[in-house]
Amino acid sequence: MSLKTVFFDPVILCAELLERYIRSDLTELVFLILLALLIWRIWKFTLHPILSPDQPKEYPYWIPWHAKAFFQDSNGLITEARRYLGHDGNQPFALTVLGTTFYIATQAKHSAQVYKNTETLSFESFVQTLMKANGNDDDVINAMYSALPVDKRGFPNPQGESLGVLAQKMHIHQLYPSENLVALQHQVKTWIDSYLDIDFLKAECSHGYSKNSHIELPLYQWCSNAFVRMGQHVYFGETLDNIDPGLPSAFLEFDERIWKMLYQYPGFLSRDMSVPRTRVITSLRQYFQVPRKERVGKVAWLIDAMEDEMRALGIDDENLAILMFHLYFAINTNTRKTVFWMLAYLLHNPQLLDAYRQETEAAFSGGHLVDPLLLQNVEKCPQVDAIWNETLRLSGWSASVRLITEDTIIGGKLMRKGNRVLVPHRLLHFDGNTFGEDAHDFRPERWKKPLTRNASWRPFGGGKTTCSGRFLARFSVTTFVATLLRRFDVEMKGNPPFPEADEGRPVLGIMSIKKGSDFKVELQPRVEFSGK
Numbered sequence: 001m002s003l004k005t006v007f008f009d010p011v012i013l014c015a016e017l018l019e020r021y022i023r024s025d026l027t028e029l030v031f032l033i034l035l036a037l038l039i040w041r042i043w044k045f046t047l048h049p050i051l052s053p054d055q056p057k058e059y060p061y062w063i064p065w066h067a068k069a070f071f072q073d074s075n076g077l078i079t080e081a082r083r084y085l086g087h088d089g090n091q092p093f094a095l096t097v098l099g100t101t102f103y104i105a106t107q108a109k110h111s112a113q114v115y116k117n118t119e120t121l122s123f124e125s126f127v128q129t130l131m132k133a134n135g136n137d138d139d140v141i142n143a144m145y146s147a148l149p150v151d152k153r154g155f156p157n158p159q160g161e162s163l164g165v166l167a168q169k170m171h172i173h174q175l176y177p178s179e180n181l182v183a184l185q186h187q188v189k190t191w192i193d194s195y196l197d198i199d200f201l202k203a204e205c206s207h208g209y210s211k212n213s214h215i216e217l218p219l220y221q222w223c224s225n226a227f228v229r230m231g232q233h234v235y236f237g238e239t240l241d242n243i244d245p246g247l248p249s250a251f252l253e254f255d256e257r258i259w260k261m262l263y264q265y266p267g268f269l270s271r272d273m274s275v276p277r278t279r280v281i282t283s284l285r286q287y288f289q290v291p292r293k294e295r296v297g298k299v300a301w302l303i304d305a306m307e308d309e310m311r312a313l314g315i316d317d318e319n320l321a322i323l324m325f326h327l328y329f330a331i332n333t334n335t336r337k338t339v340f341w342m343l344a345y346l347l348h349n350p351q352l353l354d355a356y357r358q359e360t361e362a363a364f365s366g367g368h369l370v371d372p373l374l375l376q377n378v379e380k381c382p383q384v385d386a387i388w389n390e391t392l393r394l395s396g397w398s399a400s401v402r403l404i405t406e407d408t409i410i411g412g413k414l415m416r417k418g419n420r421v422l423v424p425h426r427l428l429h430f431d432g433n434t435f436g437e438d439a440h441d442f443r444p445e446r447w448k449k450p451l452t453r454n455a456s457w458r459p460f461g462g463g464k465t466t467c468s469g470r471f472l473a474r475f476s477v478t479t480f481v482a483t484l485l486r487r488f489d490v491e492m493k494g495n496p497p498f499p500e501a502d503e504g505r506p507v508l509g510i511m512s513i514k515k516g517s518d519f520k521v522e523l524q525p526r527v528e529f530s531g532k
């Protein structure tokens with residue numbers, strides 16, 4: 001603006017003065033906000049920790065509270081926070097994400113304290129959040145977590161616990177070594193026996209193509225589909241298959257996007273997760289509407305027993321289906337990925353593949369597995385055991401989360417009621433002190449040392465909520481791999497790199513692969529395997 005214009009146009013002059021006033025006021029305001037933020041940050045992350053050494057140090061933030069890093073790669077953020085905090089990163093420390101404070105326990109000894117404490121650290125609240133996210137009504141969640149009489153009918157309840165708590169004991173009754181587990185193992189073995197048959201695979205080859213004597217399959221897709229079908233069959237018999245033959249595919253669509261549910265994405269951004277989930281729940285509802293005696297095939301004890309318990313609480317079909325959806329999920333989400341990772345590691349380490357095949361040979365007669373428990377015997381099959389452990393160590397992702405219901409001290413640090421404490425299993429699995437400097441390599445030999453009792457070894461969580469399905473999972477994966485290697489030569493097509501894990505996205509157990517990381521394998525019936 002020229003002097004001439006200013007002098008001759010009072011309106012422009014006034015506007016100019018007003019603009020300068022507002023600008024200087026805004027600058028002042030911005031300055032004051034920044035100053036306040038700086039003072040707050042110095043107080044919160046420098047002075048306060050000095051004055052309160054009993055409280056966990058917090059990884060500092062400005063805004064927006066680590067949300068981006070957490071949602072892209074929470075383990076990466078935790079590693080970064082630990083490095084930043086230096087010596088204090090070895091103690092439990094705090095991390096705030098979108099207003100929620102998590103205390104992180106990265107040391108094995110602290111994680112053991114977390115698992116032991118069932119008084120003031122609650123797992124149930126995490127399960128209840130999942131129930132709500134999947135559509136259970138509040139009154140049903142209340143009913144599931146209200147104490148029941150000690151003399152109620154059905155599963156014994158000597159401590160007068162709620163069905164939500166009793167369910168853990170019912171899982172154990174089904175899944176810990178006992179006749180009930182043997183019944184499931186028998187079903188698994190029979191299913192694998194008929195599934196891994198060249199004629200059967202050729203006939204149904206929906207995931208690959210068959211050519212002359214061999215079959216080509218995308219490994220991740222194939223393992224996933226096979227294991228969900230098997231899990232569904234073993235627990236629910238054939239009825240679910242008859243209700244919706246596309247159910248395993250729908251579950252897989254949901255399961256590959258489960259991170260959207262865990263991060264509570266808004267509905268309009270997560271339809272690709274919620275639509276297939278609704279389909280699985282709808283099929284389960286239809287299943288429970290079929291009168292029990294009309295359900296086809298052998299059904300696991302747990303399914304009928306849980307249904308009886310829930311109906312006794314007056315839970316309707318829709319809520320019953322949602323509750324059972326959690327079980328369907330637990331059965332199917334992790335073993336499908338573990339079998340893939342185990343095969344991927346074996347195919348990339350041919351000597352190990354040969355060792356696995358040789359060690360399991362004694363369990364077979366011809367092409368048939370006649371002594372399935374041999375594979376579960378650590379003394380007789382140490383290689384199988386080491387390969388199983390090493391696969392879980394490298395492909396496990398999950399973290400245990402507990403809600404703090406009363407102020408609690410873990411690792412000498414005071415954790416405040418209302419916040420959460422998190423044990424990141426994956427980081428424990430790379431603890432150099434326990435697993436060695438080469439902890440990032442696949443090296444089953446390391447299991448010659450007695451590591452399975454180490455507190456850094458947490459593929460199945462810990463404490464009261466340790467995964468009850470671990471025996472069945474091991475049985476299913478090792479039996480599938482042994483039978484596959486017995487009957488087929490398995491080779492990778494081309495020379496694919498080792499598949500990339502989708503490490504940045506949360507799952508409740510074993511990692512998925514990154515898009516585009518699946519690779520094809522060729523199954524060729526082995527010459528010496530002369531048939532059925």
Ligand code: HEM
Pocket residue numbers: 167168169171175330331332334335338396398399400401459460461462463464465466467468469470472473474508509510
């Ligand atoms: C390799 C496969 C599997 C892995 C890595 C795995 C991992 C886990 C983990 C990390 C937990 C959470 C524990 C905690 O936070 O303390 C869990 C819980 C659970 N898993 Fe598994 N799991 C697998 C297979 C299975 C199978 C096949 C079943 C059922 C047949 C199953 C049933 C359960 C149940 C019922 C729970 C909840 C425990 C409770 O609170 O009662 N899991 N699993």
